[in-house]
Structures are given as structure tokens and as C-alpha cells.
Amino acid sequence: MTAINAVTDLTVEGDIGVVTLNSPPVNALSAAVREGLSGAFDAAIADPAVKAIVLICEGKTFIAGADITEFGKAMTGPSLQDVQNTIENSPKPVIAAIHGTVLGGGLEVALVAHYRVAVPSAKGGLPEVNIGLLPGAGGTQRLPRIVGVEKALEMVTSGQHVPAKAALAMGLFDELVEEGNLRAGAVAYAQKVLAEKRPLAKVRELNAKVEAARGKPEIFEAFRAANAKKFRGFMAPENNIKCIEAAVNLPFDEGLKAERKLFMELMTGSQSAAQRHVFFAERQAAKIPDVPDDTPLIPIKKVGVIGAGTMGGGISMNFLNAGIPVTIIEMKQENLDRGVATIRKNYENTAKKGRLTQDDVEKRMGLLTPSMHLEDLADCDLIIEAVFELMEIKKEVFGKLDKIAKPGAILASNTSYLDIDVIAASTSRPESVIGLHYFSPANVMRLLEIVRGAKTDKSVIATSMAIGKKIGKVAVLVGNCHGFVGNRMLAQRQREAQKLILEGAMPWDVDRVLYDFGLPMGPFAMSDLAGLDIGWDPAKTSYSTVREVLCEMDRRGQKNGKGFYDYDENRVAKPSAIVEEVIRDFAEKRQIQRRDITDQEILERCLYPMVNEGAKILEEGKAIRASDIDTVWLNGYGWPVYTGGPMFWGELVGLDKILAKMREFHAALGDDFKPSALLERLVAEGKGFRDA
Template sequence: MAEINSVTDLTLDGDVAVITLNSPPVNALSAPVREGLFEAFKAASANDAAKAIVLICEGRTFIAGADITEFGAPMAPPELPDVQDQIEGASKPVVAAIHGTALGGGLEVALCAHYRVAVPSARLGLPEVALGLLPGAGGTQRLPRVVGPERALEMMTSGRHVPAKEAQAIGLVDELAEEGKLREAAVAFARKVVAEGRPLRRIRDQNEKVEAARGKPEIFADFRKANARKFRGFLAPEYNIRCIEAAVNQPFDEGMATERKLFLELMNGSQSAAQRYSFFAERTAQKVPDVADDTPLIPIKKVGVIGAGTMGGGIAMNFANAGIPVVIVEVKQDALDRGLATIRKNYERTASRGGITAEQVEQRMSLISGSLSMEDSFKDVDLVIEAVFERMDIKKDIFTKLDAICKPGAILATNTSGLDIDEIASVTKRPESVIGLHFFSPANVMKLLEIVRADHTSKEVIATSMKLAKQIGKVAVLVGVCPGFVGNRILGARQREAQKLVMEGAMPWDIDRALYDFGFPMGPFAMSDLAGLDIGWVKERSKGESIRDVLCEADRRGQKTGAGYYDYDENRVAKPSPFTEKVIHDFIVKSGANPRKIDDQEILERCIYPMINEGAKILEEGKAIRASDIDVVWQNGYGWPVYRGGPMWYGDQVGPEKVLAKMKEFQAKMGDQFKPAALLEKLVADNKKFADL
């Protein structure tokens, strides 16, 4: 055995040189890894006893990608292209032996090998698009030459991890190895290549598939058109497409130059900076400073859910999806039956689209049971989640009962979206077991889970909730108790300004358009129409005192009635409503205000700067641990465009001093609801940003 450096070994297995990489946790392409690979391939190529070379990795994965911590900094030599040249230019066959994942730079390294062998559980992909980037080490030029431009377009713009069996079917993998016997299989395959005199297959020289697409620009035009909605606002998918166009229309070296140019544009741009920030922010949100990693966890083997409505049913599905049995309790049999039927319908819809199998539908449904009795069903649950109507008296009554029914140590959780959890916990004899688990609707789809820490919530309950969130596929953020918590509290600031702007002369569609163009999936009024204007509205108590009152009284309750703020056709396509415009005009006249023309820039400043200011108040009150946690909440729960980082990151890019100046300007014109947060004032005084906190 020859140790090349601390992470790389070179050994001879008969006439096959085996280069073994071992750089935990994921063999990322750090400087020591690049150096080890460069020197190992150099030595193996020079060793006359070696007729072929196998590259294999120790640990749980092949090379999982670049070392993201090096992004934005000069790369220490040898650079990755130098390593790839050593591999691709080797004078003897090189076989990459893949297990775990070969992603990003890892797959780009494997594409420089002449052959690839993988175990069936391996997955391969180029997911750089998720970081606002494109593969910058030849992936955009080599992948289309292996799998064809059409397949490369799908893989690179989605970042999808392709299973090994599919990778073999499309030519990305040459042979599948038995699990646990990858090294033996790769060495045997290398010997077979030598014995059969197979050529050194350098992908850069394989042009058949790209030449077949040359002169067919409709391949790219059709792909752009089909994905226009999904790619809206993002630069990286378009840049990936341009690189694949270059692979089709340019010689390899020219295509590499195009890739490099476009990669640097993205790397140095604000979108990739925001998406890389978001990548780390999600991981940082999992860390709670005062809850140690070794905090004992409460085993969650069975879950109870109160309420079989949209929210309760969606919550139950999360646990069934993770293989955890769950019992749903309702007051009436018809409501329970309706809820269970909706869950089945949701699963069957997913199966009809190929997301799960019919067998999985039945398996998940078998984990969900229904009951009309908390007393009978909740005695042995480890966690119970209340998902009933947002009324404090109802919730306190339920928690009084749960306190008497549930076993000692069981977690008692509420799905409230903003009520005082300390008040809810006060009716129990175990406030340390009470926590908020605020799911977002639809709960089986939305990624965010606001975990709300009350005054007495134990560290064991917090640690268990954070781990459980990951287990059920959620992005968890720990927040404190305050009206609306983090997400809805900030949303309230935006909604308040949107409503006021309407009374000053901006139409709902003007406001929605400005926020849509900023990157949100829809604006506040379109969102209200989608949810239903009559949520929380009671006809008998309506006095026509608001625009919403008048719309609901006219049976304009949103998309479901074909009209709300907007008018809708039979396909629910929205168009501005003359009826709504007249209602607004009448309210403005009645108020004595003078409507004015309001441009998109003012709409954005009025809607977004108060959000940043509210976030600053949340931070100074300690209701969020970090500014980046607020951004994670807004990206995953409210559709904030990931390429703009989040409200606090965006505030840093605009500049806290500009946000402060605008808030002071608004305060002087319109009142103290715009009073700047003390933290915002301090940041500007200290010449700091939210990221510095």
C-alpha cells in the first residue's frame, strides 16, 4: 500500500491499480482530495505493472461534490480541471467505482473516467442548479455527449439524482455491481476491458448524440416553453440550457469556454450568492445553541392527531409517510370518514402520477386509524398534535383533557398559527411537555415546520421535535411565542401595507403584479382569492365595513365562487374586476382620501421594508435565534423567492441604512406603525448587517 497523502492511497490488485479516496464525511473535492487524486493518477499511470486503474471511495459515498466552503475563494492547486486531465488523459483504462452519490463535481470526475461501475443503490446527478450555478468542470459538455441533450436538459435543470439502474439504461453507467462487492466488481470489469482490448472511451471525443441534435433548435425552444413557469425568475436553468446548446453547436473546447464564462457569471452574481446562503441557512436552523447534541430524545412510536380536516389529515400523512402509526380523533363519525377518505384520495392522486405505488397507498393507509374517543386512543401515544379551530377556549379545553389522558412523558403539541402557547400550557400539569408544531397548509406538501418553544418547554421535547421534523421531511425552525410567531407576524406587516395601498390608489392587481415580478408565486390578493375571502368572515356579523365584507356579501368569495378580488373564467384564470375596482373607489370616496398613481418601486418598498423591520423586532425580542432562521421560514412557508435569499438577507443587500431611511420617511408621512426597530437603528449606527449578528 502506498499512501499518497492523508486522504488517498494507491495499491496494486494484481495488474489493476486501485486508488482509494477517504475524506470523511462525503469525500468532497477539497484541496487535499484534489492533490491526492492528482498525484495518485500520476503515479498509477507511470506504473508499468498496472494495466488499468480503478477509482473507489471509502465511507458512505463516492465523491459527493465540490467543497462548498471553498466557493467564492481562489482554488488552491491543483485545480479540478488539472485532476480531470490526469484521469481522462491516462494511457490505460480508468474505471470509476460508484456507491452512495456521485453528484456535481463528483459526477464530473466520474465522467472523466473511461468507464463507470455502480452499485444499484447509487445515485448520480448534477444538482448545481439548486445553488444557482451550473456544473463548472465540464459536466455541461460531457453529460450531453453521454445521455443526449434532451436527457441532459432534464437532469441539469432539475438537479435530479438519477438511480443507478436508470443511469445504466441511459448510458451513464456501464455496469451494475452487487451491493457490498463494488471493489471486486470494478477490478474485474477493468480486467475485462483490458482483456477485450476495449478503447479508452474519452467522453470529450464522443459526438454522435450532440451531432444528432445539431440544426434542431426546437429541442431547446420547446424545453424552455414547457418549463417557463417553473424557471421563472431563475438565471441558473437558462444558463444550463445555453451550455447544453454550446455542447451541441460548438467543438468541445469552445463549449468548455462557454461553460466557464457562464459559470463565472453565475458564481459572481447575486442569485447564486442567495441560493448558497439559503443552503447553509437551512442547515444552521437545525442548531439550537442551548440544546446540546447529546440531549436525550423521546422515542416517537405512535402519534395522535386531533381533527380530521384539511390540516389534521395532512399532518397525519406526514407520519404515515415516515412509517409511524397515527390515530386521528374527530367528534363526529361523518367528519372522520370524510377526513380519512380525503387522505386516501390524496394518496391515490399521488399514485396516479407515479409518485408512489398502489401498494404504498395501502401500506400508508394501514398506518392511519380513526377514532371518536381521545380517552381510548391517546393513552399510549408518544406525541399528540391538536389541529382544531383557532380559538383559545377550545384549545385550552382540549389540553386540559389531554393532560389527564396522555401517559407521562408524552409530548402535547398544538398546531396553532399564532395563539399564546404559554396560555395553552398553563392548563396542564406538565407545561414542560407542551410545544407548538405549526404546520403549513397543505401540511403533507409544505416543507416548513415552525417549532414554537414556550417558556417551560423542555430541551428534550425541543430536541425530539427538531429530529422528528427531519424524519418526516420538514424544514424545521425553532421560534418563540409571540402573536403570529415569525412567519405570520411578518406576513401581517405586509398585508397591512397591501390593504392601505389599495385605499391610496393602487389596485389589487397592481400590488400582486409588483410582488409576482419580484419573485413571489402570487401576490396577497390572488392568495386571498385562492384561500377564500370568507375564511373567518361571518355573514350574520358582516357590516360592510371593509372591501372584503362587501365582496363576500356579493358572494364574491374567491376562486371557488368564480369571483373575489378578481374575476375568474371556467379555468380559474384571473382578470382584473371592474366590480372590485368600483367597490374600492366607493371606499376611497367615503374615506375622503385622494387616490394617486403608485409605481411598482413604492409598492415593493411599502410591502417589503416593513417585513424587514418586523424581522428586526423579532430578533431584538429573541423570538428568532438568527436572521437566517427568519429567511428559512419565509422561503419554505411563504414563497419568498430563493434567489433573493429571504427578507433579512435581502435587507442586507439593499443596505440596512436604506431600509432605515425609508422607514423613517414612511413614519414621518404615515405614522408610528413604521417606527424603525431599535435593532435596525443600531445596525446602521454600528455600520453592520443582519448577517453580522
């Protein structure tokens, strides 16, 4: 064995040279890896005893992609393209031996090998689109030459990981070898290549599949049209599509130049910077400075959920999906039966779509125990309350749980706004109480806002973060305050949206501006979807809001075809003349002088106060870091990923610009716009939220 550098060595087995890469944790293409690969292949090519070369990796995976931490830094050592040229132009056949995940730059390296073998558990893909990029090392030019244009379009715009059997069928892999026997299988394959005198198969020279699509622009037009909604606002999918078009319409080397130009356009733009920020922000959110990694976890073998409505049922499904038994409680038999039936129906609908088997459905339902007795929660390790959002009801439930739950059980509230410390004070064990704020539908939405009380034990926090990960959530720890992080910031936007429609805008103006910004829908469309009558009590109506007036007029939203909008039989919305008249009358009665309001003012009034509130949340220590706030908004509220979240977006806009506008609004519109002291300080010091 010859060590090339700290991460690469070359071994000769008979007439096969085996280049082994070992750079934990995922063999990413760092400067040291590129240097090692370059040196190892040069040595193998120069050795007359070596007739063919196998590239294999130690650890849990083949090369899993670029070293993202090197992005934006000066290049040292050989470039990835240098390494690829050495491999592709080797006079001796090169076989990539693949296990784990061969992704991004890793797949681009495998594509310059002459052959690719893999174990059945391997997966391959080009996921660069997920960080706002495209494969920048020939991936968009070589992939369609192997798998065809349609499949290449799907892969580069979705970032999907293709399983080994599918990769073999589409030609991406040449052969599957026995699991756990990759090295021997790859060496044997290399010997077969030599024995059969196979040619040095260069992917760049395979033109049949791209030529078949030449002169057929309709392939690309149809693909764009089919994915328009999914790609809305993102630059990277379109640039990826343009690269595949280049592969079809240009000679290979010209296609590489087009790929490079489009890659650099993304690499130097704000969207990729934002999406890379998101990538790291989600991972950073799991790190709690005062909760060490070795904090003991409480074993969660059984969960109790109080409430079988939409939220309680959705919460239960998370644990059933993870194989954890759930006891679900309701006070009335009909509500319990309805809740259990809804859970079953949800699973059966998923099974109809082919994403579950009927056996899976029965297995999950078999883990669910319906009950009408709180006492049946006595053996649960985690109990989550999902009852009405009223403090008196929450306190009553927790007082009862305190007497029933076993010592050490975690008692959690799914509250959206209420004070966790007040809820905890209704028990004799406030250290066991925590907020677990799920977002509806709870079995679908990724965010789990974990609310830390003043006395919450560190083991309870660590366990909640761990269980969040186990059930597939993005868990973010937040402090206890009204609305926590997400809803506290949302209140700023909602307030201004309501004020704007009285001052001169219409609901559809506000919704359009926020939709065009990248949000899935505006606040008034969202209200119609949820139902205007949620939380509305006709016995206590005061006609103090436009919403109350609309409810009195039996305009309840989409459910009855009329809310802020009018809806046709397909629930397609159109502006309502009746609502316009209601708003004008309402403003006139309150002597509000209506005026023309620009789209820019709508955007600034709705979003700048959110950034300012985020700064206040940081200032008060209710979020650990600005990126945690971004993670909440990206995963719980549909904030557009390509802007990086409200705090990252605030820095893109310019904190100085936001502060100047907040001061202007403060002078004209009052204390709702009072700038955060932290925002003032950061602007004065020329710093950003990451410095806070």
C-alpha cells in the same frame, strides 16, 4: 500500499493500480483531495507495473461534489481541471468505481475516466442548479455526449439523481457490479478492458449524440416553453440550457470556454450567493444553541391528532407516510368519515399518478385509527391539536388532554398565532407543551414552525425537531409571540397591501408587483384562492374592510367565480370593474385622497416593513438567527429562493437603504414604519444580520 497524502493512497493489485480516496464525510473535492488525486495518478502512470487504474472511494459515497466551503476562496494546489486532464489523458485506461452518490464535481471526475462501473444502489447527477450554478468542470459538455441532449437538459436543470439502472441504460455507467463487491468488480472490469484491448474511450470525443441535435433549435425552444413556469426568475436553468446548446453547436474546447463564462456569471452573481445561503441556512436551523445534541429524545411510536379537517388530515398523513400509527379524533361521525375518506382519496390520487402502489395505500390507511373519543389518545406519545383557532377552544382541549394523556407525552398545538404559554397554562405540565405549526396543505408544505414555550422542556424541543426531520419537514424553532415568525411578518405585508388599494393602487397592481418580484401569487389572488369568507361572520359584519363589503356582495373568491377578481369557468382571473368601484367608494367615504402609486412604492411598502419586523424578531430573541427567518419564509410562504429569503434579500438591497426608506415612511405614514433598534444599530456599525 503507497500513501500519497492524508486522504489518498495507491495500491497495486497484479497489473491494476487502485487509487483510493478517503476524505470523510463525502469525499468532497477539497484542495487536499485534488492534491492527493493528482499525486496518485502521476504515480500510477509512472509505474511500469501498472497497466490500468481504478479510482475508488472509502466511506458512504464516491466523490459527492465540490467542497462548497471553498467557494469564493483563493485556489490552492492543483485545480479540478488539472486533475481531470491528468485522468483523461492517462495513457493507461482509468475506471471509476462508483458507490453512493456521484454528484456535481464527482460526476465530472467520473466523466473523464475512460470507463465507469457502479453498484446497483449508486446514483449520479449534476445538482449545481440547486445552488444557482452550473457544472463548471466540463459536465455540461460531456454529459450530452453520453446521454443525449434531451436527457442532459433534464438532468442539469433539475439536479435530479439518476439511479444506477437508468444510468446504465442511458450509457452514463458502463457496467453494474455486485453490491458490496465494488473493488473486486472494478479490478476485474479493468482486467477485462486490458484483455480485450479496449481503446481509451474519451467522452469528449463522442460527438454522434450532439451532432444529431445540431441545427434543431426547436429542441431547446420546446424545453424552455415546457419549463417556463418552473424556471421563472431563476438564472441558473437558462445558463445550463445555454451550455448544452454550446455542446451541440461548438467544438468541445470552445464549449468548455462558453461553460466557464456562463459559470462565472452565476458564481459572481447574487442568485448563487442567495441559493448557497439557503443551502447552509436549512442545515443551520437544526442547531439549537441551548439544546445539546445529546439531549434525550422521547420515543414517538404513536401519534394522536385532534381534528379531521383539512389541516388535521394533512398532519396525520405526514406520520402515516413515515410508518407511525395515528389515532385521529373528531366530535361528529360525519366529520370523521369525511376526513378519513379525504385521506384515502389523497393517497389513491397519488397511486393513480404512479407514485404509490395500492399496497402502499392500504398499508398507510391500516395505520390510521379513527375515533370520536379523546380517551383513545391515552397511549399516544405525541398528541397534536388541530381545532379552530380560538383560544377558549384550545384551552378546553388541552385541559381535557392533561387528564387523559400519559405522563411524558408531548402535547402540541397547531396554532398559527395564539400564545403557547396561555395554552400550556391550562395543563398541569407546561413543560410538555409545544407549538407545531404546520402549513397548508400540511402533507405537502415543507415548513414546520416549532414554537417554544417559556417552560417547554429541552427533550420536548429536541424530539420535535427530530420528528420534524423524520416526517420530511424543514423544522425551525421560533419563540412565542403573536404570529410567531412567519405570520408576524406576513401581517406587515397584508396591512400595507390593504392600505395601498385605498390610497391609489388596485389589487391587481399589488399582486403583479409581488408576483414579478418572485412570489407565487399576490395577497389578493391568495385571498380569492383561500376564500374571502374565511373567518367572516355575516352576523357581525361592520363593513370596516373592503373584504367585508365584497363578502356582503356574495363575492367569496374563486369558489363562486368572483372575489377581488372576476373568474371565468377555468378560474382564469381578470380585473373587476365592480371591485374597482367598491374600492373607490370605500376610500371616498373614509376621505382618503387617492393618488398615483408607483410599482417601486408598492414593493417598498410591502417588503421593507417585513425586513424591519424580522429585525425586531431577532432583537427580541424570537428567532435564533436571521437565516432561520429566511428558512421560514422560503419553505412556508413561497419567498423566491434566488433572493435567499427576506433577511438575506434585505442585505442585498442594503440595510442602509431600507432604514432610510423606513424613516421616510415613518415620518409620512406613522408608527407602523418605526425602524427596529437593531436595524438602526447594524446600519450605524456597518454590519449585517449575520453579525446580530
